[in-house]
Amino acid sequence: MNNNNLCGEHQVVEQQEQNSSFSHDLLVDDDEFSFRSSYIDDEEVAMLFERENMHLPREDYLMRLQNGDLDPTHRRDSIDWIAKVIDYYDFGPSTAYLSANYLDRFVSVNQLPADPWVMQLLAVTCLSLAAKVDETRRPPSLYLQVCEPKFTFQATTIKRMELLVLSTLNWRMASVTPFSFIEYFLIKINGHKPSRTLISTSVQLILSSIRGTEFLNLKPSEIAAAIAIYVSSGGTLAVDYASAISCFIQHEKLLKCLEMIQEVPIGYGFLQNESSSLSSVTQSPNGVLDAACSFNY
Structure with missing residues (x-):
């Protein structure tokens, strides 16, 4: 790929206030959360278990983050x-x-x-x-x-x-994400369709888990199962609730994830560091796509 051809096409444009006719007000939903949950049956959840491994980072990803690679x-x-x-x-x-x-x-x-x-x-x-x-x-x-x-x-x-x-x-x-499983597990644990409060709290915890690298070595089903237990037990480590879904998730994985969830601040969104500043310095690197295409697969 020719760097010179890319320089003009792919220069970083000057950072400035975007003036767009698109209004984000159009996106506001009347519900607190726009998560669209729908009940899935045992056959469907079995298919999700089979598919979730296809949507995970490589196994050594967390280790590379932890050791500085x-x-x-x-x-x-x-x-x-x-x-x-x-x-x-x-x-x-x-x-x-x-x-x-x-x-x-x-x-x-x-x-x-x-x-x-x-x-x-x-x-x-x-x-x-x-x-x-x-x-x-x-x-x-x-x-x-x-x-x-x-x-x-x-x-x-x-x-x-x-x-x-x-x-x-x-x-x-x-x-496949924890949202794919959460309502199913909540129903399995509680025996009925979950309340809006349980759904909302579960969504908050799922979002809050995104920023934590410690969750990267867990599968979506494991995160969802642990969160379903946690919110159903009123924010405790009541592992008795695990019996309802023990056939789906390993007990050790549930315990590990439950302990991690207890440390996650509950709040809509996953931005935990509100004071973190982003540099406004604009540079113009050349050959953006040349570099991108040279990534090692």
């Missing part, structure tokens, strides 16, 4: 920014989770360049793809670059990065 601050900063945009456009919880899932899966199978703009490009790309999968109303990808991103990119750059992410993830974008 990958910089965890890059992931944190990207997810912090995604959280702000999710809130700005009032996107649904599933879009938030999918964005982080795509980002983690992509990073886990690539050796990314150290340039800070790479993660910003990946963040806006994963958010754009997630919105296309899950949102019925969304702005063009160019206008997702709000809330003081470190860098902003032209639409053509984002589009080409989308194709790279799609190819890397084998076009498996309908990821």
